[in-house]
Amino acid sequence: MQPDPAAHPQTDAVAVSLSRRFPIEDARCATHPVDLEWVPDHERAVVPPQLAALCRRCDGRANCLLWALAGDEQGYWAGTTAADRTQLRTLGQETIEAADWLQQRARHNANDGALHREGEGSHRWYRKGCHCDECKAANAVARASERANAKARAAA
Structure with missing residues (x-):
């Protein structure tokens, strides 16, 4: 990420923008079509396994997560749900590791009693x-x- 020269921050915080165009050109979601929706009408607590697997193997996952967190995006981004990203912001833990932990916990809770x-x-x-x-x-x-x-x- 690079400082955004067009931004005029009102505080000491530095405004940043992604240096590359998004979506990331080599993102797995762009090169491996799937029959599932990335932005479904009703999001589940757990990212569908096929989508989660693509995200886990994607080199651009960290940038994708930053993009989704900055833009308050809906749908499945970087192997997370909108609820996951809200929780990541609340916890101040905006990392792939924290996102994976939230999804692991959601999978456990979703299958509790299976x-x-x-x-x-x-x-x-x-x-x-x-x-x-x-x-x-x-x-x-x-x-x-x-x-x-x-x-x-x-x-x-």
């Missing part, structure tokens, strides 16, 4: 009574597929 091991959530487990986030997500996918099939049958 009827299966972490990562094994499914529509089948949902039907057996497990309502952890993994199983809820699997159920949502199954229901969306059923609705799409019903719509296709009705149109035919």
